[in-house]
Amino acid sequence: MERGRLSRATASRPSELPMRVQDSNRMSTAYTTPRSKQPSFGKLSIAKQQSGTSERRTSFFGPRMSGASMPRSSTMSGFGGTEKIKDARPLHDKSFVQQCIRQLHEFMTEHGYPGPLSPKTLQSPSTKEFVKMFEFIYRQLDPTFEMPNSKVEEEVPALLKGLGYPFVLSKCSMYSVGAPHTWPQALGALMWLIDTVKIYWNLSKQDLLFSDFREDSDSVEEEYNKLLHDYTAETYAKFMQGVDTFEDDDEIFLSKLKKLYNVDDDLLNSMEEKNRILTEEIERLEKESQKDRLTSKRMEKMKLQCDLKKLQDYRSNLESFENNLQAKASELTDELNHAASSLELLKQEKVDLQNILQDQKFTPADVERINREKRELQQTIASLSKALENAEQHKWNEEIELAKIKEKADLKLAEYHKLARKLKLIPVSAENAGGRDFELRPFECGPGNIQRMTQTQNLLRKLVSDVEEENSRLANMKLSLQETCEQLNSDILDKNNDLKQLREQIRKVDERLDSDQQELAREEQGWAAEVEAAENHCKLLEKKVNCGYDEAVQQQKVAQQQYHIVLQETNEERRTVANNLASVFTIAADHLSVTEKCLEELHGRVHRQCSKAVEDDEAVVQKVRETLADFKSKAKRC
Numbered sequence: 001m002e003r004g005r006l007s008r009a010t011a012s013r014p015s016e017l018p019m020r021v022q023d024s025n026r027m028s029t030a031y032t033t034p035r036s037k038q039p040s041f042g043k044l045s046i047a048k049q050q051s052g053t054s055e056r057r058t059s060f061f062g063p064r065m066s067g068a069s070m071p072r073s074s075t076m077s078g079f080g081g082t083e084k085i086k087d088a089r090p091l092h093d094k095s096f097v098q099q100c101i102r103q104l105h106e107f108m109t110e111h112g113y114p115g116p117l118s119p120k121t122l123q124s125p126s127t128k129e130f131v132k133m134f135e136f137i138y139r140q141l142d143p144t145f146e147m148p149n150s151k152v153e154e155e156v157p158a159l160l161k162g163l164g165y166p167f168v169l170s171k172c173s174m175y176s177v178g179a180p181h182t183w184p185q186a187l188g189a190l191m192w193l194i195d196t197v198k199i200y201w202n203l204s205k206q207d208l209l210f211s212d213f214r215e216d217s218d219s220v221e222e223e224y225n226k227l228l229h230d231y232t233a234e235t236y237a238k239f240m241q242g243v244d245t246f247e248d249d250d251e252i253f254l255s256k257l258k259k260l261y262n263v264d265d266d267l268l269n270s271m272e273e274k275n276r277i278l279t280e281e282i283e284r285l286e287k288e289s290q291k292d293r294l295t296s297k298r299m300e301k302m303k304l305q306c307d308l309k310k311l312q313d314y315r316s317n318l319e320s321f322e323n324n325l326q327a328k329a330s331e332l333t334d335e336l337n338h339a340a341s342s343l344e345l346l347k348q349e350k351v352d353l354q355n356i357l358q359d360q361k362f363t364p365a366d367v368e369r370i371n372r373e374k375r376e377l378q379q380t381i382a383s384l385s386k387a388l389e390n391a392e393q394h395k396w397n398e399e400i401e402l403a404k405i406k407e408k409a410d411l412k413l414a415e416y417h418k419l420a421r422k423l424k425l426i427p428v429s430a431e432n433a434g435g436r437d438f439e440l441r442p443f444e445c446g447p448g449n450i451q452r453m454t455q456t457q458n459l460l461r462k463l464v465s466d467v468e469e470e471n472s473r474l475a476n477m478k479l480s481l482q483e484t485c486e487q488l489n490s491d492i493l494d495k496n497n498d499l500k501q502l503r504e505q506i507r508k509v510d511e512r513l514d515s516d517q518q519e520l521a522r523e524e525q526g527w528a529a530e531v532e533a534a535e536n537h538c539k540l541l542e543k544k545v546n547c548g549y550d551e552a553v554q555q556q557k558v559a560q561q562q563y564h565i566v567l568q569e570t571n572e573e574r575r576t577v578a579n580n581l582a583s584v585f586t587i588a589a590d591h592l593s594v595t596e597k598c599l600e601e602l603h604g605r606v607h608r609q610c611s612k613a614v615e616d617d618e619a620v621v622q623k624v625r626e627t628l629a630d631f632k633s634k635a636k637r638c
Contacts, residue, residue, distance in 0.1 A: 085166050085167060087167045087185075087188065089188055091184035091185060091187070091188050092184055092473050092476055092477070094466075094469060094470070094473070097184055097187065100187050100188070100191050101119060101122045101123065101187070102119070103191065103194070104122060104133075104187070104190060104191065104194070105117065105118075105119050105122060107137075107194050108133065108136065111136075111140070113133075113136055114136075115129075115132060124178035124179075124180075124183060125177060125178050125183070126177065126178055127152075127153075127174060127175065127176070127177045127178075130174075130177040130178075130186060130190075131147060131152050131156065133190060134147075134156055134159075134190065134193070135147040137190065137193050137194060137197060138159065138193065140197045140200075140201075141163075141196070141197060141200055152174065153171050153172075153174035153175060154171055156169070156174060157169045157170070157171060157174070160189055160192075160193070163193070163196060165189060165192055165193075167185075167188070167189075169185060169186065169189050173185060173186065174186075180469065180472035180473070180475075180476075181472065181475065181476045220260065220261070223260055224257075224260065227253065227256050227257065227260065231249060231253045234249055235249055299429075302429060303427065303429050303430060303431075306427040306428065306429045307421075307426075307427055309427075310426070310427050310439065329399075332395070335598075336392065339388065339598065342591075342594075343385070343388075346381075346587070346591060349587065350377075350381075353580065353584060354374075356580065357370060357580075365555060366555075366577075369548075369551070369552065369555070373548060373581075376544060377584075377588065380541060380588065380592075383537065384591075384592070384595055387534065387595075387599070388595070390530075391599055391602060394606075395602060395606060398606045398609070398610065401519075401610070402609055402610065402613055405516070405613045405614070405617055406613065408512065408617065409613075409616060409617050409620050412509070412620050412621065412624055413440060413620060415505070415624065416440060416620075416623070416624055416627060417439065417440070419627065419631070420438055420439070423631075425438040425460075425463070426438050426439045427439065432463065434463075436459050437456075438456055438459060438460065440453070440456070440620075440623070453619070453623065457623070457626060460626075460627060460630060461630070464630045464633070464634060467634055468634070468637065471637060474488075492635070495635045496635060499631075499632055499635050502628050502631075502632075506624075506625065506628060509621060509624075513617070513618075513621060516614075516617075517614075520610065520614065527603060531603075534596065534599075538592065538596070541592070545585060552581075556574060
C-alpha cells in the first residue's frame with residue numbers, strides 16, 4: 001500500500017525537463033489537485049499520512065480542475081501558490097461568534113469533554129485550553145491521535161492544513177489564542193473541524209457513494225496503480241520521442257478511471273447545478289437584507305416619542321414630590337399653631353392666678369416669697385419661650401438644608417440622565433440600551449429600588465464589556481477604515497474634554513460632600529450641647545422648687561407660734577395658698593415635660609430626615625462615581 005502511494009506521488013510530479021512545445025492543454029496537473037478544491041468520494045482523510053492517497057483518488061473528477069483543458073503552467077499552483085482564500089464567514093460579528101461558542105459548548109458537552117468547560121471560559125480561552133479542545137475534537141476522527149508536548153503552535157496549523165482547512169491559521173496567533181483579534185479565527189477553525197467530524201460520522205453511518213471504493217479498496221488500489229503505471233510509461237515513452245501533448249492518452253486514462261470508480265457524470269452535473277442555484281439564492285437574499293432609511297426614521301421617531309413620555313413621567317413625579325413637601329409643611333404649621341395656642345392658655349392661667357393672689361391677704365414675707373417665685377417662673381417661661389423660638393429657627397434651617405440637598409441630588413441625577421442620553425442608554429428603546437431600563441427614578445426607596453439600582457449597575461458593567469468588545473472589533477478593521485479612524489480620533493478628543501469637565505465636577509461634588517458632612521457633625525454637636533443644657537436647667541428648677549417648699553414649711557411653723565390667735569383663719573388661708581401653689585407647680589412641670597417631649601420628637605424627625613437625605617445623596621454620588629469611572633476607562637481605551 002505504501003509503495004503504491006509513493007509510486008503515485010512520484011508519477012504525478014511534472015517533468016522537470018523544459019517543454020519543447022508550449023501547450024495549454026495538459027492533463028498531468030490533475031494529479032496534483034489540492035485537497036481544498038476537491039470533494040472526497042467515499043473515504044475521509046483522517047491523518048496526514050493518508051492525504052496523498054485521498055488526493056490522487058479524487059482529483060480526476062472535480063469540476064474544471066482536471067482533464068485536457070488544464071494548463072501545464074499550473075502544475076504546482078495548488079501547493080506552492082501564494083494566493084489566499086478570503087474567509088466569507090462573519091468571524092468579527094459578535095452575534096455570529098456567540099452562536100459559534102454555543103455550538104462548540106454543546107458539542108463538547110454532548111460528547112463527554114473530560115475537563116471543566118463553561119461558556120464564560122470560551123469567551124477568551126488560553127492556548128492550553130485551545131490545544132485540549134483541538135485534541136479532543138481531532139480524536140473524534142483519529143482515536144489514536146496524541147498531541148505533542150512541544151511546538152504545538154506549529155503542529156496545530158499543520159494538522160488543519162493536512163485535513164484541507166482552506167484558510168490560514170498563522171503560527172504567531174497560537175501564542176495568544178484568547179486575544180480578541182485572534183480568537184475568532186481560532187474559533188472558526190474549531191467549527192470547521194467540528195463540521196468535518198460530523199460529515200465523517202454521517203458518511204460512516206450510511207452507505208458510501210462508491211461502494212466498490214469501500215468494500216474492495218485493496219483491489220481498486222492495485223488496479224489504480226496498474227493504470228497509472230501504464231499511463232505514465234506510455235506518455236513518458238512518447239515524451240522521449242518528442243511528443244509533448246497526450247490528449248488521446250488522457251481521455252483513455254480518464255475513461256478507465258471513471259469506469260474503475262463508477263463515477264456518475266449526471267450526478268456531478270446535477271450537484272454543480274444545485275450549487276449554482278443555491279449561490280444565486282444567497283446573493284439575492286444578501287441584497288434583500290439592506291436596511292431601509294424609512295424604517296430607521298420611523299425607529300428614530302419612536303425613540304423621540306418614548307423620550308417625551310419619560311419626560312412627562314418625570315414631571316409628574318416632581319409634582320407629586322412637591323405636593324408631599326407642601327403637605328409636610330402644612331403639618332408643621334399646624335403643630336406650630338397648636339403650640340402657640342397652648343402658650344396662650346398658659347398665659348391666661350397665669351393672669352388668673354395673679355388676680356387670685358392680688359385679692360388674697362398675705363404677710364410681707366408671703367408677698368416677698370410669692371414675688372420671688374413669680375420672678376423665677378417668669379424667667380422659666382422666658383427661657384422656655386426662647387428655646388421654642390430657637391427650635392423653630394433650627395427647624396427652618398434644617399428645612400432649607402434639606403431643600404438644598406434635594407436640589408444637589410436632582411442636579412446629579414440630571415447629569416447622569418444627560419450622560420446616559422448622550423451615550424444612547426435611555427430610554428428603553430435607545431440604540432445602546434438593548435431593551436433594558438437604565439433610567440434612575442427619584443424619590444423611591446426600599447429594597448426594590450436597591451435591587452433595581454444593583455441590576456442597573458450590572459447592566460452598565462455588561463454594556464461596558466460589550467463596548468470593549470466592539471472597540472476590539474473596530475481595531476481589527478482599522479486598516480480598511482482609515483477615514484472612520486480619523487473621525488474616531490476627533491471623537492476621542494471631544495470625550496477627553498468631557499472627561500476633564502466631569503473630573504472637575506466630581507472634585508467639586510466631593511468638596512461639597514465633605515463640607516456638608518462637617519456641617520452636619522457640627523450641628524449634631526450643637527444639638528447635644530443644647531440637650532445637655534436643657535437637662536441641667538430642668539434639674540436646677542427642680543432643686544429650686546424643693547428649696548422653696550422647705551422654706552415655706554418653716555415659715556408656716558413660725559407663723560403658727562407667733563399668730564396662735566388667728567390660727568384658724570391662717571390655716572384656712574394656708575391650705576388655699578398651698579393648693580394654688582401645688583396646681584401652679586403641677587402645671588409648670590407638665591408644661592415642661594410636654595415641651596421637652598415635643599422638642600425630642602422634633603429633633604428625632606429632623607435627624608431622620610437629614611440622615612435619609614444624606615444616605616440618598618451618598619448613594620447617588622456613589623452611582624455617579626461608578627458610572628464616571630466606567631466611562632473614564634472606556635475613554636482611555638479609546
